[in-house]
Amino acid sequence: MNPEKKKMKITRIENGTAIDHIAPGSALKVLELLDLKDEKKNSITIAIRVDSNEMGKKDLLKIEDKFLTPTESAMIALISPDATINIIKSFEVTEKHPVELPEELTGIFDCSNPNCITNQEREPVESKFKVTDKDPLTVRCLYCDNLMEEEQITHQLIRSK
Amino acid sequence: MPNPFAGESFISIGDKTRDQLESIMDRAELMEKYRNKGTDAARGLLMGTLFFEPSTRTRLSFQAAMKRLGGDVIGFPSTEGTSVQKGETLADTVRTVSQYVNIIVMRHPSEGSAKLAASLLDIPVINGGDGSANHPTQTLLDLYTIRKELGRIDGHTIALAGDLRYSRTTRSLSRALCHYDVKLILNSPEQLRMKKDLLYELEERGLNPVVASDLEKSLDEADLVYATRIQKERFPNLAEYEKVAHAYEIDRDLLEKTGNPHLMHPLPRVTEINPDVDDLENSVFFEQAGNGVPVRMALISDLLDLEVG
Ligand SMILES: [Zn+2]
Numbered sequence: 001m002n003p004e005k006k007k008m009k010i011t012r013i014e015n016g017t018a019i020d021h022i023a024p025g026s027a028l029k030v031l032e033l034l035d036l037k038d039e040k041k042n043s044i045t046i047a048i049r050v051d052s053n054e055m056g057k058k059d060l061l062k063i064e065d066k067f068l069t070p071t072e073s074a075m076i077a078l079i080s081p082d083a084t085i086n087i088i089k090s091f092e093v094t095e096k097h098p099v100e101l102p103e104e105l106t107g108i109f110d111c112s113n114p115n116c117i118t119n120q121e122r123e124p125v126e127s128k129f130k131v132t133d134k135d136p137l138t139v140r141c142l143y144c145d146n147l148m149e150e151e152q153i154t155h156q157l158i159r160s161k
Numbered sequence: 162m163p164n165p166f167a168g169e170s171f172i173s174i175g176d177k178t179r180d181q182l183e184s185i186m187d188r189a190e191l192m193e194k195y196r197n198k199g200t201d202a203a204r205g206l207l208m209g210t211l212f213f214e215p216s217t218r219t220r221l222s223f224q225a226a227m228k229r230l231g232g233d234v235i236g237f238p239s240t241e242g243t244s245v246q247k248g249e250t251l252a253d254t255v256r257t258v259s260q261y262v263n264i265i266v267m268r269h270p271s272e273g274s275a276k277l278a279a280s281l282l283d284i285p286v287i288n289g290g291d292g293s294a295n296h297p298t299q300t301l302l303d304l305y306t307i308r309k310e311l312g313r314i315d316g317h318t319i320a321l322a323g324d325l326r327y328s329r330t331t332r333s334l335s336r337a338l339c340h341y342d343v344k345l346i347l348n349s350p351e352q353l354r355m356k357k358d359l360l361y362e363l364e365e366r367g368l369n370p371v372v373a374s375d376l377e378k379s380l381d382e383a384d385l386v387y388a389t390r391i392q393k394e395r396f397p398n399l400a401e402y403e404k405v406a407h408a409y410e411i412d413r414d415l416l417e418k419t420g421n422p423h424l425m426h427p428l429p430r431v432t433e434i435n436p437d438v439d440d441l442e443n444s445v446f447f448e449q450a451g452n453g454v455p456v457r458m459a460l461i462s463d464l465l466d467l468e469v470g
Contacts, residue, residue, distance in 0.1 A: 115292050117273035122250050125277050143273025144294055145175075147358075 011045045017068055018086040018093075019061040019076065024049045026080045027059035029154065033075045033161055034066070041065040055082070071108055077101040078108075078137065078153055105129045105139065109156040116144040167466035170279035170286040174297040174333055179340035186305050188459035189452075191470060196229055196455045202467040203232030209262035210236030211254065212289070213245060213269040218428065218450060219289050219298075223266045226457035230467065235262065252281055259284050264465055285464040293329055299427060300333040302456040303387070306449040310423045311384055314338070320346035320383035320422075322376060323409055323433055325355040328389040330427045332359060339366040346371050348379040350405045353395065376409065380419035386411070387425045388433045406432050413437040425449050 022030055027046050036042045045062040052058035059080075068076070068085060076083050077099040087095040107126035111118050118127040118141070129139035129148070137150040148156070165181065174182075208227040212220055215238055224234045236258075237243050245254055255265060255278040265282065267275055268289040275288035275295070290296040304314065311317050319338065321331045325347055335355070338345060345363070347355050347370045354372065363370055373379050380386055391409055396402035411424065412435035426434055426446040438444045462469050 113272060115270070115272050117251070117269075117271040117277045117291075120251070120271055123277065124250070124252050141273070143276050144292070145272070 011062065012091060013043075013045070013062050013064045013088055014091055015089055016062065016064040016066050018088060019063075020058070020084045020086060021052065021055060021080075022059035022061065022076075022083045023080040024055070024057040024059055027061050029079050029158070030059075030061060030076055030083075032158060033079070034063070034072055035069070036063065036066065038065065070102075073099055074102055074105060074108055075157060078105075078157060081134065081137070101131055101134065103131055104142075105131065109153065109160040111141045111144060111146055112148050112152050112156055113141065113144050113146040116141060116146060118143050164463055164466055166460075166463035168285060169464060170275075170282075170288075171297060171460060171464060172275050172279055172286070172288045173295040174300045174337050175295075182301070182304060182337065182340065185301060185456070185459050185463060186308055188463060189301075189305050189455040192455035192458040192462075195469065196458065199229045199231060200469055201231035202462060202469040203227065203230035203465065206232040206264070206465060207262040208232060208234045208236075208461070209258045209265045210234055210238075210289075211258060211265060211267040211269075212236065212238050213240055213251070213267065213274075214290070215239040216268050216290060218453075219268060219296075220266075222450070222453035223287075223289065223298075223457055225454050226461055229454065230458055230461060230469070232263075232461075236266075251278065255286075256281055264461065287460065287464070290329075293327075296329055296333065298453065298457055298460060299330055300337050301460065302449065302453045303330070303334050303425065303427070304337055305456050306425060306445060306452045307385060309452065310425075310443075310445055315342040317384040318344040318346065318382055320348055320373075320379045320386045321389070322348045322379065322386055322411075323389035324353045324391050324395065325349040325389070326353045327392070327395060331355075331387065331389055334387065335359070335363055335368070335370070336366075339363060339368045343368070344371070344382075345369075346373050346379045346383060348373045348376055350374075350391070350409065352405070353391065376411075377415060377419060380411075380415060380422055383422045385423040385425065388430075389427065390429070390431055390433060409433055410435055411438065413441065416441060416443070 027048055043064040047060040049057045083099045086093045106128050111127050118125050128142040132138050132140050139148050210220055227234050240246055259282045264285045266287045266289045270292050272292035272294035274291045279286040288295055308314050325331050345368055391406050393402050410432055421443050423443045
């Protein structure tokens with residue numbers, strides 16, 4: 001089968017977002033984090049571990065009528081730093097860019113230190129982290145200095161959702 | 162010279178430069194003149210001491226410092242009977258009290274609490290201890306005591322002995338010592354070794370600590386020993402604790418045998434320091450606690466930008 005034909009297996013969408021080059025096996029995690037309340041409109045196509053020229057294998061998500069918030073984009077960058085976002089309007093890709101990990105992450109996931117002030121109920125404060133390393137991913141809580149690595153971050157992302 | 166601390170909060174020691182630490186200590190030296198007779202530099206000014214978690218020594222030392230500067234203090238020593246017990250948030254408590262006072266000192270069981278308070282207020286906040294994270298004025302007074310006892314910090318051998326794993330004091334002091342040219346000995350029982358990530362951080366920052374177990378040998382090499390409390394609850398059973406606690410007891414015999422190094426301890430002590438050393442000239446743990454007053458006077462005057470003397 002030629003690569004063109006392989007691509008055809010994935011449904012095209014009219015308007016929405018295609019998240020490409022997701023780390024193989026991570027598409028379901030990404031999906032879990034996105035706000036997809038509109039059951040009527042948000043039809044979703046998932047491809048898991050499909051062949052990729054650049055990555056060997058990759059996951060891919062296409063979501064009809066969904067445009068990512070900056071927070072969602074940051075969350076995807078945390079789970080899959082090489083993912084690319086394609087914005088599709090009238091069947092055409094109108095915008096394409098890699099996900100970008102901001103230097104500071106505010107209110108995206110909870111600190112893993114239960115004694116951190118950001119985890120105390122009713123205090124008017126959001127979690128805030130500084131990205132101290134991208135590879136391996138490490139963040140530092142700007143309140144309690146707690147260091148968190150990739151596995152903990154993913155765990156907290158899904159818990160905080 | 163403009164005062165870089167005017168109007169600022171003092172939350173942690175880790176973000177301070179050597180020059181900043183030295184300038185507070187220089188000012189503390191000037192405060193020695195007033196620590197017993199007082200000054201009126203802070204007349205009319207009020208400090209709020211908010212102790213969401215009790216700590217008698219820290220609170221009294223801050224109160225003494227503010228009063229010696231000529232100011233006054235209001236606050237609570239614990240949350241008992243306060244609006245906190247009725248469920249008021251930290252944020253609401255500090256915003257209310259900040260309406261009454263010029264500066265706040267707070268101690269709170271949650272890490273990051275002082276930073277949150279500082280971010281909400283437009284008056285200075287001093288962190289008097291936030292959970293297991295920071296207690297920067299303790300570290301300042303420890304550095305000041307080392308400097309005062311040894312004349313200067315650079316060029317000396319300093320041994321930290323006891324619990325180096327859980328003790329906030331030695332963690333923070335070892336980080337601050339990275340600004341200095343010192344030989345650092347880390348002497349602890351196997352179970353209470355300094356955590357790897359901190360050890361790595363110290364090495365990265367140019368301090369090459371020596372990890373040791375032989376207490377007599379460490380004392381012999383050190384100009385100054387900083388002992389910490391070894392806590393029962395860190396051990397699986399009482400027998401194990403007693404064995405270690407006994408091995409880490411510093412007494413007069415041991416000090417005299419090892420050339421009388423200066424001896425510090427953040428207090429309260431349990432069995433780490435035998436009372437038979439108390440009258441030795443180099444036993445400075447009570448003076449160390451006392452040094453909290455000029456150091457805190459210096460810090461308060463920096464943050465409130467007071468003219469003293
Ligand atoms: Zn935290």
